[in-house]
Amino acid sequence: MAIHPPVTRIWWREPVAKMEIFWIAIAFAWGLVMFSTMVAWHIWGEQNLANEAYRVNPEAYVARVEAMADKYKVREEGDSGVPVVHPPPGSDVYLLARLWQWWPVLELEKGKSYRLHLSSADWQHGFSLVPTNINIQVHPGYEMVVTMRPSESGTFGIICNEFCGIGHHTMAGKIHVVDR
Amino acid sequence: MEAIAQSPARAVKAPVFRICSITGLRVEANAEMLIRANAVVAVIFLAIGGLFGLSVALTRWPAVHLLPAEWFYIALTAHGADVLLFWILFFEVAVLYFASSTLLNSRLAAPRIAWVGFALMVVGALMANVAVLQGESTVMFTSYPPMQAKPHFYLGLVLFAVGALIACMIFFATLVIAKEEKTYEGSIPLVTFGALTAAIIAVFTIASGAIILIPTFLWSVGLISTIDPLTYKLVWWAMGHSSQQINVSVHVAVWYAIVAMVLGAKPLSEKVSRMAFLMYILFLQLASAHHMLVEPGISSEWKIFNTSYALYLAVLGSLIHGMTVPGAIEAAQRKKGFSRGIFEWLRKAPWGNPAFAGMFLSLVMFGFIGGISGVVLGTEQLNILMHNTIYVPGHFHGTVVAGTTLAFMAVTYLLVPLYFKREIILPGLARWQPYLFGFGVAGISLFMMGAGTLGVPRRHWDITFSDAQMVYSFSPAAFLMMTLNGIAAVIASLGGIAYVVIVVGSILFGKRIPDGKERAPFEAPPVGNAVGQYGNAGTFHLPGTLVLVGVFFLSFVLYYYVNWKYLAQVWPLK
Ligand code: HEM
Ligand SMILES: [Cu+2]
Ligand SMILES: [Cu+2]
Numbered sequence: 001m002a003i004h005p006p007v008t009r010i011w012w013r014e015p016v017a018k019m020e021i022f023w024i025a026i027a028f029a030w031g032l033v034m035f036s037t038m039v040a041w042h043i044w045g046e047q048n049l050a051n052e053a054y055r056v057n058p059e060a061y062v063a064r065v066e067a068m069a070d071k072y073k074v075r076e077e078g079d080s081g082v083p084v085v086h087p088p089p090g091s092d093v094y095l096l097a098r099l100w101q102w103w104p105v106l107e108l109e110k111g112k113s114y115r116l117h118l119s120s121a122d123w124q125h126g127f128s129l130v131p132t133n134i135n136i137q138v139h140p141g142y143e144m145v146v147t148m149r150p151s152e153s154g155t156f157g158i159i160c161n162e163f164c165g166i167g168h169h170t171m172a173g174k175i176h177v178v179d180r
Numbered sequence: 181m182e183a184i185a186q187s188p189a190r191a192v193k194a195p196v197f198r199i200c201s202i203t204g205l206r207v208e209a210n211a212e213m214l215i216r217a218n219a220v221v222a223v224i225f226l227a228i229g230g231l232f233g234l235s236v237a238l239t240r241w242p243a244v245h246l247l248p249a250e251w252f253y254i255a256l257t258a259h260g261a262d263v264l265l266f267w268i269l270f271f272e273v274a275v276l277y278f279a280s281s282t283l284l285n286s287r288l289a290a291p292r293i294a295w296v297g298f299a300l301m302v303v304g305a306l307m308a309n310v311a312v313l314q315g316e317s318t319v320m321f322t323s324y325p326p327m328q329a330k331p332h333f334y335l336g337l338v339l340f341a342v343g344a345l346i347a348c349m350i351f352f353a354t355l356v357i358a359k360e361e362k363t364y365e366g367s368i369p370l371v372t373f374g375a376l377t378a379a380i381i382a383v384f385t386i387a388s389g390a391i392i393l394i395p396t397f398l399w400s401v402g403l404i405s406t407i408d409p410l411t412y413k414l415v416w417w418a419m420g421h422s423s424q425q426i427n428v429s430v431h432v433a434v435w436y437a438i439v440a441m442v443l444g445a446k447p448l449s450e451k452v453s454r455m456a457f458l459m460y461i462l463f464l465q466l467a468s469a470h471h472m473l474v475e476p477g478i479s480s481e482w483k484i485f486n487t488s489y490a491l492y493l494a495v496l497g498s499l500i501h502g503m504t505v506p507g508a509i510e511a512a513q514r515k516k517g518f519s520r521g522i523f524e525w526l527r528k529a530p531w532g533n534p535a536f537a538g539m540f541l542s543l544v545m546f547g548f549i550g551g552i553s554g555v556v557l558g559t560e561q562l563n564i565l566m567h568n569t570i571y572v573p574g575h576f577h578g579t580v581v582a583g584t585t586l587a588f589m590a591v592t593y594l595l596v597p598l599y600f601k602r603e604i605i606l607p608g609l610a611r612w613q614p615y616l617f618g619f620g621v622a623g624i625s626l627f628m629m630g631a632g633t634l635g636v637p638r639r640h641w642d643i644t645f646s647d648a649q650m651v652y653s654f655s656p657a658a659f660l661m662m663t664l665n666g667i668a669a670v671i672a673s674l675g676g677i678a679y680v681v682i683v684v685g686s687i688l689f690g691k692r693i694p695d696g697k698e699r700a701p702f703e704a705p706p707v708g709n710a711v712g713q714y715g716n717a718g719t720f721h722l723p724g725t726l727v728l729v730g731v732f733f734l735s736f737v738l739y740y741y742v743n744w745k746y747l748a749q750v751w752p753l754k
Contacts, residue, residue, distance in 0.1 A: 001369075001440035001444060001445065001446050002370040002371050002436035002437060002439070002440040002447050003283050003371050003437055003440045003441065004440075005364055005365055005366040005367055006366060006369075006450040007446075008450075009366045009367070011450035011454070012454075014450065014451050016452055017448065017449065019507075019722060019725075019726065020448060020452050020500075020503070020507075023499070023500070023503045024496070024500060026733065027496050027499040027500065030737070031488070031492035031493065031495065031496055034488065034555070035484070035488040037559075038484050038560050038561065041561050041744075042480060045561065045747075045748070046748070046754075047561055047564060047747050047748070047750050047751075047752060048561055048753060049474060049480070049560075049564060049754075050753075050754055051477075051479045053476035053477035053478075054477075077650070082649070101649070113752075122326070123324075123326050124324050124326075126568045128568065128569070128635065128637055130635035131635050131655070132750055132751055133565045134564055134751060134753065135474060135563075135565070135569065136567070137474050137475045137476070139409045139475065139476055140409065141409065142409075142476040142477055144476035144477070146754075147753065148753055149752040150751050151751050151752065152751075157650075159635075159637055159652055161568035161569060161639075162324070162568055162639075163253070163320050164327070166249060166253065166318075168253075168639070169249065169641040169642040169645070170642075170645065170647050170648035170649065171648070172652050173650060
């Protein structure tokens with residue numbers, strides 16, 4: 001039994017049953033299939049995270065986000081006073097995570113690509129675009145650049161899904177995707 | 181006169197053994213006391229941590245929304261630490277001592293030092309709890325910087341880890357003593373081998389923990405100015421993930437122990453099962469990679485290599501146990517004559533014995549719920565869909581609660597008679613306990629996973645965003661999932677309370693088991709090798725197990741590709 005020493009002393013020479021070998025072979029092959037699927041998706045799939053990232057000073061990053069917001073502001077969101085920014089397609093778009101806000105609100109055009117920059121001014125936050133389900137970790141001191149192409153129009157929420165203190169559940173932002 | 185001349189260290193008393201009347205195992209006095217102490221403290225932390233879990237789940241049930249925000253986050257931090265770290269590790273220390281001292285028929289090495297380890301673990305666990313409940317260390321058990329807890333939070337964790345490391349050393353030393361004193365013949369039993377795997381991984385794990393928690397502690401007292409959040413995560417998860425591999429090794433060892441003690445089942449092949457354990461050691465070092473799949477500045481090559489080399493070969497280990505454990509049960513049952521059709525062996529299994537029922541539910545749920553979802557989550561691109569949503573706690577309640585915790589509960593029904601010499605009280609309730617807890621936890625896991633696929637975030641007090649500047653409205657389906665999760669949590673908690681009541685009640689009031697007579701109210705475990713040798717090729721035929729693993733495999737493949745299909749609908753990213 002499993003709670004006793006093996007019956008055959010030289011257990012490592014004991015022959016293995018066909019069924020076990022069969023299952024091990026299938027399981028191993030499945031591991032290879034899963035490995036290949038990830039690689040294949042990099043070649044043929046459309047949803048892959050970029051490896052582009054930079055170290056950045058949080059203050060410098062905040063300054064860049066503000067500069068972009070000043071340049072491309074089109075209006076304010078509701079009565080919140082948060083600017084809505086409509087950057088030109090293909091451009092670099094900066095989004096700031098901070099306690100407890102995603103700033104500013106972005107207005108993007110459907111079917112156009114944008115280089116979205118993500119970083120935090122303070123703690124870690126979790127970029128979670130809903131209901132699309134794109135989730136990316138946001139760190140202070142690191143700036144990640146993802147090229148994103150909104151494929152449907154409408155208003156999408158950005159919520160925070162990395163615990164960031166007592167206001168975590170109030171941290172929400174928006175992306176409007178408009179047809180052009 | 182001679183005794184006076186001896187130094188105190190040499191005046192060790194000869195080990196004292198007694199014989200368990202039910203199993204025939206020889207129990208050494210020091211090991212017995214340490215196992216009792218660790219198991220009791222474990223159950224206390226499960227009770228405390230479980231109640232925190234219930235309060236968290238009731239808060240996330242939208243219509244109930246039990247706790248205010250501040251207390252929700254405190255309770256969640258305490259829940260994670262108390263159950264994931266303290267309950268599991270205290271129990272694992274008990275299992276290590278069982279697998280070394282009792283199974284090898286040996287005295288336990290250095291019992292005084294073992295008590296020091298135990299004391300450190302208790303002090304550390306209490307210190308961390310105090311820190312959390314004081315309210316200024318609400319950082320979740322992962323404590324990602326730059327968010328900072330009070331120094332005694334980190335210090336508590338470090339002390340706890342040192343205590344656990346001492347316990348591992350005692351385990352290794354006991355193996356050495358047993359070998360030297362020839363207390364057993366041939367190789368160590370498979371269960372001890374599994375425990376050895378766990379202890380080896382634990383050393384690696386605790387080293388990673390020290391590498392990251394000690395600087396973090398120094399940072400919290402102001403001696404270090406910053407901790408890089410990305411490096412922290414990488415090293416923290418070298419501890420955090422590897423410790424899950426400890427849990428898996430121990431609970432698989434516990435599965436083997438239960439099927440041996442309850443059914444007299446032998447492993448199909450010692451070689452295959454041991455190889456599978458070895459894979460856990462060989463292929464886990466960088467498994468922290470799958471916690472880093474959507475972090476900035478990490479290359480896809482690194483992610484793919486480390487998740488698949490490290491993960492799929494470790495997964496392969498689990499897939500092997502997933503066949504050999506039911507296979508061992510089937511073989512044992514067929515030997516006993518339950519050999520009609522494909523599934524008579526399963527139908528006629530001792531479902532009324534909570535040790536067996538808990539073990540089997542743990543096996544099935546760990547595989548189907550925890551295992552499959554874990555591989556999906558750990559796939560580089562699929563992680564984008566689910567990272568940090570409540571799908572993640574859904575997944576690990578499938579592994580560490582339905583898997584590990586349920587297996588530990590199941591084996592308790594065998595350990596209480598063995599070490600406390602008491603019968604299990606309330607056998608009627610005990611019969612139902614694994615089902616209540618198991619199905620409750622399956623519910624928690626599945627409903628959290630369901631809510632996660634709808635985007636519901638983890639660790640979140642209010643998905644209605646009632647105090648937020650900007651609002652996002654989740655679909656009614658998401659609210660329904662969180663409600664069902666609350667209901668399942670109540671069921672699981674009833675199962676958890678039943679467990680605590682039965683265990684504590686049995687220890688205090690259970691009928692004493694006199695040496696050499698009486699037994700627990702479950703089926704008599706066979707003494708000695710009730711089952712002959714069938715470890716060899718060609719001597720067994722296990723159609724039932726083949727069907728089970730076939731169903732499992734198909735579900736796995738289907739679910740895996742369904743998620744790729746979801747991913748294909750998401751906005752293009754590069
Ligand atoms: C009655 C039993 C239990 C219930 C009702 C329960 C419920 C929950 C819920 C609702 C969450 C919160 C999800 C969130 O908001 O992010 C959670 C988190 C968690 N649970 Fe449990 N749980 C139970 C038992 C356990 C056990 C036994 C373990 C470990 C062995 C465990 C480990 C965890 C961990 C590690 C977390 C994550 C904490 C964090 O995000 O920091 N739970 N649980
Ligand atoms: Cu946040
Ligand atoms: Cu947050």
